[in-house]
Amino acid sequence: MTEILVLAGSLRRDSYNRRLARCAIDWIRTHTPATCREVDLAQYPMPLYDADLETSRGIPETVVQLAEVFARADGVIFACPEYNASITPLLKNTIDWLSRVKRDDGSFVAFAGKSAALLSASPGGLGGMRGLVHVTQILSAMQVLVLPQQLAVARAHEAFDADGHLAEPVTRERLHAVLEKFLKLVTAIDHLS
Numbered sequence: 001m002t003e004i005l006v007l008a009g010s011l012r013r014d015s016y017n018r019r020l021a022r023c024a025i026d027w028i029r030t031h032t033p034a035t036c037r038e039v040d041l042a043q044y045p046m047p048l049y050d051a052d053l054e055t056s057r058g059i060p061e062t063v064v065q066l067a068e069v070f071a072r073a074d075g076v077i078f079a080c081p082e083y084n085a086s087i088t089p090l091l092k093n094t095i096d097w098l099s100r101v102k103r104d105d106g107s108f109v110a111f112a113g114k115s116a117a118l119l120s121a122s123p124g125g126l127g128g129m130r131g132l133v134h135v136t137q138i139l140s141a142m143q144v145l146v147l148p149q150q151l152a153v154a155r156a157h158e159a160f161d162a163d164g165h166l167a168e169p170v171t172r173e174r175l176h177a178v179l180e181k182f183l184k185l186v187t188a189i190d191h192l193s
């Protein structure tokens, strides 16, 4: 059974990216046989990465737990807010900590053999697409295969209806197209390995 993780790189209570993440979860659960699990980063609090802290206290238990959650999944969907044209500190810190959890052969527990799809939502006109360039680069360095098709939802404060669904049919269709491609990619890689 294919397992997909979906997470938002924001802790904000009314996060647009969490809303977008949940739209993705709803569609995957309704339209595919894949198991879809939402990861709430608030459940995995981590200190700001500090090599001295790692040396003195080791890798935090929350990091090891999250790495194991990633390891069990076939693919991860990241809904990424854009801060100053880049990745949020929450997401970067999470990826940095996860990159410290390695197998005996040196491979990344969280990222080895993983594929990712990237989404973003922002009240701005570009929808956070500039940040996705950096997230793509960082995940690629973790040897994650990042789906080239991505979705950036602009004017996010107007993009969702009261139930949290994407209001515009065209935006819904774009999301579904990305998710369909991603599920195909994950399934194809699963067959190869």
Ligand SMILES: Cc1cc2nc3c(=O)[nH]c(=O)nc-3n(C[C@H](O)[C@H](O)[C@H](O)COP(=O)(O)O)c2cc1C
Pocket: 010, 011, 012, 014, 015, 016, 017, 018, 081, 082, 083, 084, 085, 086, 121, 122, 123, 124, 125, 126, 127, 128
């Ligand atoms: C420090 C900071 C920098 C930001 N920089 C950008 C930016 O470069 N581009 C953009 O579209 N929005 C930017 N924003 C606005 C965010 O897109 C907005 O806060 C959004 O709601 C964050 O996503 P969330 O709703 O999922 O938390 C920035 C917000 C903060 C707090």
